[in-house]
Structures are given as structure tokens and as C-alpha cells.
Amino acid sequence: MTGFGDLRELYQEVIFDHNRRPRNFHALEDATHRADGHNPLCGDQLTVYARVEDGVVQDISFIGHGCAISTASASLMTEAVKGKPVEEVEALFHDMHAMLTESHPDRDFGKLEVLSGVREFPARVKCATLAWHTLHNAITQAQEIAKTE
Amino acid sequence: MNAPSHDTETVMELSVHAADFPILARPVHGKRLVYLDNGATTQKPQAVIDAEAAYYSESNANIHRGVHWLSQHSTDLYDRGRERVRRFLNAAQVEEIVFTRGTTEAINLVAASWGRSQLKAGDEILLSGMEHHSNIVPWQMVAEQRGAVIKVVPVTDSGELDMAAFAAMLNERTRFVGVCHVSNALGTVNPVEEIVRQAHSVGAVVLLDGAQAVAHQKVDVQALNCDICVFSGHKLYGPTGIGALYGRRELLDAMPPWQGGGDMIHTVSFERSTYAPTPQKFEAGTPNIAGVVGLEAAIAYVQEIGLERIAAHEDSLLQYAVQKLAAIPGLRFIGEAADRAAIASFVISGIHPHDLGTILDMEGVAIRAGHHCAMPLMTRYGVPGTARASFALYNSRDDVDVLVAALHKARRLFGLEDQSA
Numbered sequence: 134m135t136g137f138g139d140l141r142e143l144y145q146e147v148i149f150d151h152n153r154r155p156r157n158f159h160a161l162e163d164a165t166h167r168a169d170g171h172n173p174l175c176g177d178q179l180t181v182y183a184r185v186e187d188g189v190v191q192d193i194s195f196i197g198h199g200c201a202i203s204t205a206s207a208s209l210m211t212e213a214v215k216g217k218p219v220e221e222v223e224a225l226f227h228d229m230h231a232m233l234t235e236s237h238p239d240r241d242f243g244k245l246e247v248l249s250g251v252r253e254f255p256a257r258v259k260c261a262t263l264a265w266h267t268l269h270n271a272i273t274q275a276q277e278i279a280k281t282e
Numbered sequence: 283m284n285a286p287s288h289d290t291e292t293v294m295e296l297s298v299h300a301a302d303f304p305i306l307a308r309p310v311h312g313k314r315l316v317y318l319d320n321g322a323t324t325q326k327p328q329a330v331i332d333a334e335a336a337y338y339s340e341s342n343a344n345i346h347r348g349v350h351w352l353s354q355h356s357t358d359l360y361d362r363g364r365e366r367v368r369r370f371l372n373a374a375q376v377e378e379i380v381f382t383r384g385t386t387e388a389i390n391l392v393a394a395s396w397g398r399s400q401l402k403a404g405d406e407i408l409l410s411g412m413e414h415h416s417n418i419v420p421w422q423m424v425a426e427q428r429g430a431v432i433k434v435v436p437v438t439d440s441g442e443l444d445m446a447a448f449a450a451m452l453n454e455r456t457r458f459v460g461v462c463h464v465s466n467a468l469g470t471v472n473p474v475e476e477i478v479r480q481a482h483s484v485g486a487v488v489l490l491d492g493a494q495a496v497a498h499q500k501v502d503v504q505a506l507n508c509d510i511c512v513f514s515g516h517k518l519y520g521p522t523g524i525g526a527l528y529g530r531r532e533l534l535d536a537m538p539p540w541q542g543g544g545d546m547i548h549t550v551s552f553e554r555s556t557y558a559p560t561p562q563k564f565e566a567g568t569p570n571i572a573g574v575v576g577l578e579a580a581i582a583y584v585q586e587i588g589l590e591r592i593a594a595h596e597d598s599l600l601q602y603a604v605q606k607l608a609a610i611p612g613l614r615f616i617g618e619a620a621d622r623a624a625i626a627s628f629v630i631s632g633i634h635p636h637d638l639g640t641i642l643d644m645e646g647v648a649i650r651a652g653h654h655c656a657m658p659l660m661t662r663y664g665v666p667g668t669a670r671a672s673f674a675l676y677n678s679r680d681d682v683d684v685l686v687a688a689l690h691k692a693r694r695l696f697g698l699e700d701q702s703a
Contacts, residue, residue, distance in 0.1 A: 144641075176666035199634065
């Protein structure tokens, strides 16, 4: 398949897969933490739920609506952090933020690597970071709704 | 979207004026720029760029100040701009034209001056459901201060104002009606003459938001009989940061100033100041003189081509675009009013408007993707936002063809069309 050029850097197959079939896409009844995220610029809106026990994110899910980048980022995020200690999730949040906005940190992002192409599309960075900011707010129990604007 | 009144081929030749706009010659992402975001702002012809540059090179001085020659010259240019706007809107008197930073500031002026001085608890402000945030939020601010109530005229599924509901909502408490002449999100041309007639029957003041109208059709404030009409220069091929407010003379005379400062006073002492007559009393401080000069050049440019020809060209282009876009599988128009101007707003099943915006951008096609500063309207249609292609006098059928090809490409990328196609 040819002819899509740089767009393929942004829209990789994994992104389409997670956009079409988002993982952990439901509310979490026994959540201990939740936060709402909203990007007023484009209208992306999501809620992240987490069940944190003994300092570990035992379960995580999200609901909402957004573009392919924000939906895939949220879906990939839930897969990446499920079962991880809160400190590790926080470290990943900071590294992801750096990867999407500054330069690529020296670590293995695994599947999340597919989101690195977003950095070349400044207008879309906030789509990719929304879910991560929202998760950060949820697990640090920040009271206000996460905003990427 | 009336039938073109000119021969289609002749009308389409208007796009030769693309050569007047230097920015259209610059490539974007290595592609020819296809600029279809004219509802957000239009590009500027060389004549406007030159007029602003010439003002600073040859004419710059503060107005209404010095006795020196240059100050008088600058004042003359400023006054000439006001007279040009008066003729453009066919206002009866030049004193009825107030310069502002744009539509938003003009509406804020009306809300702060007329609204705060006239509205009482229980008074009703009637706004259409298709208003831009700039014709909603200033009224919410003043309504909260004065205890007035905002009522919203519903919009039909096809994107027209529900005129039966409007008529039923008018009553003796209705003090103000705010409505866009042309909707920025839907393209709907509202029946403003009829709205004014009915609103006046209960004594309400009517403000027309002309931001999306004045570049696309002749707006005659005396024929429309509106009380206030506001617009921005930058959507009319002019500079940013300049716009104008038309207000009926008696209304403006009765309205208090909203900002204090130099140029808006008659006399000042520490005990009391008296104010200059309209329009100066609404223009505190040194105004955007270069902006007025640029706006004057923009109006002259549009008048030279002729608004009727521009309207016919854009109608023809919109009909062509609607026909081509309708053939794209999964495409749904948001706003299908019988009378539309220069705007096609749509969603495509399976692709978020923001993803469309990025993919089109990589093809050199600039559109607006989002809520168009009309969040209540997006909620009304149950969409997070739309993709909007909006046309200007320099657009061509070729531009529409590039747009349509890029939309097919987006569908292929998203796996919604055969990728070998």
C-alpha cells in the first residue's frame, strides 16, 4: 500500500485497530478512582476509571468519544498500565508526555511506540495526551477535570 | 443556495482572482494550497496588503489629535473608511458606523452598553440556536448581571430556524433578538427581514451578526430594517483586528459609552466628564487606523468585482460541492437548509472530523474541523463536531475536486474503501 506518505507515521495499523475496537471500553463499577478529561478545542471527552489496590492498578477502563488518535491512545494506555504499580504508571505518564511533546526518552515503550509519530503533528499532540492526563488526575485524586487546553 | 443568475461558465471564471492573493501561490506540505477555511478567515488580496503597508510608509499619524498635516491626512483616511462602510451597508448616516476590533467586540459593546443600561429582571433575550459563542456568551454575562432571561429559538433537523417557535416565543417581555444572518456552522441564510418585522412588532431590538454574510451577499441595513448589524474585516478579505458596528442613530445616541478614555470625551474634569457624540463616544483610545485603511481597501476590492457576481459564483460552487460530496459513501451533511451560503458542513461515518482535518491538510486542503464555536448546535445534532468547507471568490471547481479526492483518500486510509482504488 502506497500513497499515504507521512500519514502512515501517524495512522499506523495498530491505531486503526484500537480505534475500531477500543480495549477496556466500559465503565468500571468497582473503580476506586475516576476522572473526566475534556479537550474543548476538538470536543474530545473521556472518563477514565481505575481500581487501585495495594498500590497497584488492578483494573482500568475508559468511556467517551474522540478522534482515532485519542481513542487509540486511551485504549493502548489501559492495556499498558493494567497490573502495574502506581509509581510505574506515573513514571510512564511522564515518559509518554515527553515522548509525545519533546524528545524520545531512552526506554522501551513496547506497543505504545506507535503513538510516537504524533510528535510530528503538533495540532494532534493533545489528542494523544488527553487520556494520560486524565489517568494521572484519576490516580493522583486531583479534583478538577483534566484539560489539555 | 439560489439558482445562479449568471451563466455558470462565466461565473466560474471569477476564480481567476486567485492570482490577486499571494498566499494562494505558496505550497503546503509540498502540495498546492486549497484554502477552504474561509468561514474562519479569508485570505488577503495584494491590494489590501499594499494599502496597509502604504499607510505606515506614507500616512501614519494619530487621528483627531494634532494640527499637523499628517494627522489631518490620517484622519481623512480614517473618515474615508467609515464612509466606505456606510455605503457598503447602505446606512443612512455615517454616524451610525462604529469601528470595533471585530464582530465579537461589537456584540460585547452592545451587551455592555445597551444591555446593562436597558435590561431589567425578567426581560427576555431571544437568541437563535445556531448562534456563534460570540453572540451567546456576552448575553449570558449581561443576563446574569441584570436578572434577564435567555430564550433559545430552536433549529430544525435541516438546519433552519423554527419560525413558528420564534413567533410563539415573542412577547411583551422580549427586549432583544440576536440572530446570525448566515450560520457559520451550517451555512443557513436566515429570513432576517421577517425576523426583524416580527421582533419589532413586540418592540424588541434586533442585532444581526453579519460576520458570515457580508462577504457573500449584499447586506442593506435599511432594507433589512435591523437595529444593529456587526461584522469583521478579516472574513471580508480585510485585516484582522478591525470590524464595524452599524446601529440605528437614535439607538446609538441613547446608549451610554462602554469604554472610557481619549477620543470619546467632550470635556473632562475630575468631577465630571461629558462624552463625544456617536460614533466617537464608542471609540475610546487610538483606534486601529491601519486596519480601517485595510478594511476600506478590502471593501473597494469586493465592490469592484461585485457582490452579486461573488454570490453567484459561490452559489454555483456550493451546488457543485454538495453534488460531489453527496456521492461519498457515509457522508452526511449537517445543515441542509433551502437557502445556504458558501458553507458545506458534514461528517463522514467512521472518521472523526479531526482525523479528516489532518488527512486533508497533508493534501494541502485547509478546512475547519471542530465545533465551530457553536457547541450548543453540535449538541443539537448529536455530533462532537463537523468538517466544514467554506468558499470564497477565489475558489474553483478544481478546489472542490481536490477536496473530494482527499476525502476518498481518508476513507481508503481508514479502510473504508478499497485501497487499490
